[in-house]
Amino acid sequence: MTDTKPPLKILLCAPRGFCAGVVRAIDVVEAALKRFGPPVYVRHEIVHNRYVVDALKRKGAVFVEELDEAPDGDAPVVFSAHGVAKSVPAAARARNLIAIDATCPLVTKVHREAEIHHRRGRLIVLIGHAGHPEVVGTMGQLPDDAVLLVETEADVARLDVPEGRELAYVTQTTLSVDDTAAVVSALKTRFPAIASPHKEDICYATTNRQEAVKRVAPDCDALIVVGAANSSNSQRLREVAERAGCRVARLVARATDIEWNEFSGIRTLGVTAGASAPEVLVDEIIDAFGERYAVEVETVSTADESVFFPLPRELREAAE
Numbered sequence: 055m056t057d058t059k060p061p062l063k064i065l066l067c068a069p070r071g072f073c074a075g076v077v078r079a080i081d082v083v084e085a086a087l088k089r090f091g092p093p094v095y096v097r098h099e100i101v102h103n104r105y106v107v108d109a110l111k112r113k114g115a116v117f118v119e120e121l122d123e124a125p126d127g128d129a130p131v132v133f134s135a136h137g138v139a140k141s142v143p144a145a146a147r148a149r150n151l152i153a154i155d156a157t158c159p160l161v162t163k164v165h166r167e168a169e170i171h172h173r174r175g176r177l178i179v180l181i182g183h184a185g186h187p188e189v190v191g192t193m194g195q196l197p198d199d200a201v202l203l204v205e206t207e208a209d210v211a212r213l214d215v216p217e218g219r220e221l222a223y224v225t226q227t228t229l230s231v232d233d234t235a236a237v238v239s240a241l242k243t244r245f246p247a248i249a250s251p252h253k254e255d256i257c258y259a260t261t262n263r264q265e266a267v268k269r270v271a272p273d274c275d276a277l278i279v280v281g282a283a284n285s286s287n288s289q290r291l292r293e294v295a296e297r298a299g300c301r302v303a304r305l306v307a308r309a310t311d312i313e314w315n316e317f318s319g320i321r322t323l324g325v326t327a328g329a330s331a332p333e334v335l336v337d338e339i340i341d342a343f344g345e346r347y348a349v350e351v352e353t354v355s356t357a358d359e360s361v362f363f364p365l366p367r368e369l370r371e372a373a374e
């Protein structure tokens with residue numbers, strides 16, 4: 055039988071999907087389940103992906119939005135990869151809860167940076183998205199009046215900084231590399247003495263995934279980012295594709311979310327995945343295209359990643 059499906063070239067971005075911080079955060083929940091037994095409470099989605107959350111729920115994890123939804127007693131509470139305000143571990147200590155921190159070490163690095171600048175008397179400018187849990191956590195490292203949040207260049211123009219006050223900036227880890235460069239440049243123009251991070255706060259995984267999309271997007275009729283709508287880094291990948299000239303750039307959680315009419319007549323499709331999206335969902339989406347097209351997959355690699363973060367000490371034995 056001849057295959058009558060139209061041909062489709064899939065350019066598969068590499069790196070894509072899980073980063074070292076996400077692998078560690080999921081492993082923390084698994085190791086806590088092993089060491090303490092279910093239930094293990096998790097404050098906020100451990101990473102922004104329903105599939106991951108549902109899989110952990112089946113193993114005995116219980117997800118809550120706030121610490122006060124977790125009961126008193128021996129069940130541990132894990133803080134999500136996005137980090138938490140200082141008030142959260144403080145409240146856990148006050149209640150004698152077993153608190154386990156799955157904050158990505160690269161988010162914790164930003165927390166410590168902000169703290170050091172604050173101790174040196176600097177006012178902190180945080181570049182990030184208002185209301186995102188990582189931003190709430192980073193702002194919550196310091197007193198309310200110690201951090202000013204900016205999202206755009208226009209926000210920089212509106213900043214109200216007391217005369218003679220020293221400044222430092224830090225950022226959310228999952229921002230658009232290009233948009234952030236513009237905001238940083240506006241900050242440096244207005245406040246030439248502002249202190250910068252030693253090493254960029256946008257993490258290696260965010261940077262590499264955006265770079266790979268930039269490489270493939272100009273060659274694609276459409277691009278799919280596998281990831282959740284509440285995932286900041288995944289949203290940024292979709293924007294990068296759109297700005298790189300991709301006519302159809304969509305963020306898709308599962309194959310059932312694909313609006314097939316948007317993809318009719320395409321010859322080349324880019325595929326990537328946000329840092330919180332498991333590879334099994336990438337496979338699911340490629341298979342769905344395979345049912346409609348004669349698919350040929352080519353991996354386009356723009357960086358090698360070998361970052362690994364060990365588990366928190368108290369869980370290392372349980373994981374072995």
Ligand code: 2E4
Binds near residue numbers: 135227286287330
């Ligand atoms: C922590 C920090 O921050 P974002 O919304 O992109 O989180 P997500 O859970 O989608 O990705 C993992 C992650 C966690 C990224 N940075």
Ligand code: SF4
Binds near residue numbers: 160161
């Ligand atoms: Fe950590 Fe970066 Fe992954 Fe966020 S995207 S969890 S900061 S490695």
